[in-house]
Amino acid sequence: MAGLLKTNTPPRWLLAELTYSCPLQCPYCSNPLDYTAYKNELSTDDWKRVLTQARKMGAVQLGFSGGEPLTRPDLVELVQYARELGYYSNLITSGYGLTEEKIIQLKTAGLDHIQVSIQASSQELNDHIAGTASFEHKQNVARLVKKHGYPMVLCVVLHRENIHQMPEILEMAEALGADYLELANTQYYGWAHINRDLLLPTKEQFETAEAIAQAFKEKVAGKMKIYYVVPDFYEDRPKACMNGWATTFLTIAPDGMALPCHSARELPNFDCPNVKDFSVSEIWNDSKAFNFFRGFEWMQEPCRSCDEKEKDFGGCRCQAYLLTGDASATDPVCSKSPQHGVIDELITSARTSALSDDEKPLVFRNSKNSRR
Amino acid sequence: MNISMTLNPENLLSFSPLHRLQWEEAQQKTVILYPEGMVELNQSSAEILKLCDGSRQLAQLVQELETKFETTGLTDDITAFLEVALKNGWITQN
Numbered sequence: 001m002a003g004l005l006k007t008n009t010p011p012r013w014l015l016a017e018l019t020y021s022c023p024l025q026c027p028y029c030s031n032p033l034d035y036t037a038y039k040n041e042l043s044t045d046d047w048k049r050v051l052t053q054a055r056k057m058g059a060v061q062l063g064f065s066g067g068e069p070l071t072r073p074d075l076v077e078l079v080q081y082a083r084e085l086g087y088y089s090n091l092i093t094s095g096y097g098l099t100e101e102k103i104i105q106l107k108t109a110g111l112d113h114i115q116v117s118i119q120a121s122s123q124e125l126n127d128h129i130a131g132t133a134s135f136e137h138k139q140n141v142a143r144l145v146k147k148h149g150y151p152m153v154l155c156v157v158l159h160r161e162n163i164h165q166m167p168e169i170l171e172m173a174e175a176l177g178a179d180y181l182e183l184a185n186t187q188y189y190g191w192a193h194i195n196r197d198l199l200l201p202t203k204e205q206f207e208t209a210e211a212i213a214q215a216f217k218e219k220v221a222g223k224m225k226i227y228y229v230v231p232d233f234y235e236d237r238p239k240a241c242m243n244g245w246a247t248t249f250l251t252i253a254p255d256g257m258a259l260p261c262h263s264a265r266e267l268p269n270f271d272c273p274n275v276k277d278f279s280v281s282e283i284w285n286d287s288k289a290f291n292f293f294r295g296f297e298w299m300q301e302p303c304r305s306c307d308e309k310e311k312d313f314g315g316c317r318c319q320a321y322l323l324t325g326d327a328s329a330t331d332p333v334c335s336k337s338p339q340h341g342v343i344d345e346l347i348t349s350a351r352t353s354a355l356s357d358d359e360k361p362l363v364f365r366n367s368k369n370s371r372r
Numbered sequence: 373m374n375i376s377m378t379l380n381p382e383n384l385l386s387f388s389p390l391h392r393l394q395w396e397e398a399q400q401k402t403v404i405l406y407p408e409g410m411v412e413l414n415q416s417s418a419e420i421l422k423l424c425d426g427s428r429q430l431a432q433l434v435q436e437l438e439t440k441f442e443t444t445g446l447t448d449d450i451t452a453f454l455e456v457a458l459k460n461g462w463i464t465q466n
Binding site: 010012056057058060061063086088090112113115149151153179180222225227 | 407
């Protein structure tokens with residue numbers, strides 16, 4: 001690429017994964033399977049440096065995520081620092097361990113919004129999926145978030161175990177007074193990838209749930225905004241993943257590894273730079289990893305000559321790798337992909353699993369399973 | 373909070389407490405920030421929203437902008453934009 005004049009768009013969205021620690025064990029967690037192998041978390045000063053550098057480049061949306069970001073003792077300090085820099089800060093939390101006192105502290109420090117995840121509309125299923133008794137506490141946290149003047153975003157990850165609860169999930173969101181409801185169909189990376197046969201709903205289940213959500217969206221227009229994350233296995237075009245590689249999003253993992261998307265750690269032999277070694281600007285503009293899938297040069301056919309490539313950027317690199325073994329391939333979700341057949345196969349495999357009498361158990365995200 | 377979607381000229385207009393209006397140096401633009409999202413504003417939209425501080429009704433707001441930009445006949449454009457703003461939850465009226 002030397003000598004080629006190009007202007008990168010600056011990062012707008014910074015996802016700060018403060019830690020891989022989490023009291024929950026959701027079997028669709030997007031953290032890497034071997035998360036226990038990354039032990040050296042960034043220090044408070046490291047994070048402050050990263051926040052300063054990214055803000056200078058133009059990042060404005062900031063997500064504090066994890067793992068469970070509440071387990072970091074310096075969260076309030078980082079929130080305050082981010083506010084001073086002018087970030088809009090989002091706390092993406094399970095709500096586990098969040099007290100009213102902490103909610104007030106975070107508000108005073110300048111936190112803009114809290115997104116609480118709830119795993120299901122019933123206690124039994126929520127606590128089963130989360131691997132921790134947490135349902136009542138989460139509901140209470142949602143009410144407190146609202147009480148203290150934050151926009152309240154409820155996030156429910158959808159999969160085969162809870163998608164039938166769509167009417168009750170919507171009812172719950174309305175009763176809790178959510179300002180935004182994120183209905184996120186599971187994306188099959190990390191732990192969700194290995195649990196796919198048990199988590200992927202059938203097409204009929206999706207269509208039923210989607211129709212209910214759509215009708216609800218019209219009913220609550222003006223009161224609640226619904227973000228619906230589509231299940232791309234049932235689409236015939238891939239998602240415009242990350243709005244294009246390294247155009248908008250920057251993720252910093254707990255150990256300081258900088259990633260163009262939060263799953264990029266799964267790509268093999270992909271040497272992502274660390275903020276302990278380089279500045280955010282060097283990483284964003286000059287590193288091999290961030291330039292690897294930028295633009296269209298890297299594409300193979302059918303993407304290369306496709307008239308939709310500027311719309312979906314060839315889909316998701318991690319999905320291409322996980323499902324075809326080649327990170328540069330067309331995302332197999334695309335019906336133009338020569339490997340589109342793998343999508344039909346995995347849908348059939350999940351359906352077979354759903355119908356079988358002796359379905360294998362879910363692999364929960366915990367340190368024991370991570371070390372296997 | 374009045375969640376009616378129609379603009380009432382009698383009401384005082386406020387910027388929503390669930391959103392943030394901010395000048396972005398890197399983009400040289402005023403933006404609206406909200407949970408996981410951002411809207412970039414052009415200059416006239418930004419000027420309108422900055423005046424939604426709970427102290428003005430529609431007519432006062434129009435008059436102030438017409439004076440500031442030494443022009444007349446802004447009522448329709450401003451009303452149309454405020455309707456959009458209201459529908460998107462960027463402003464409230466009470």
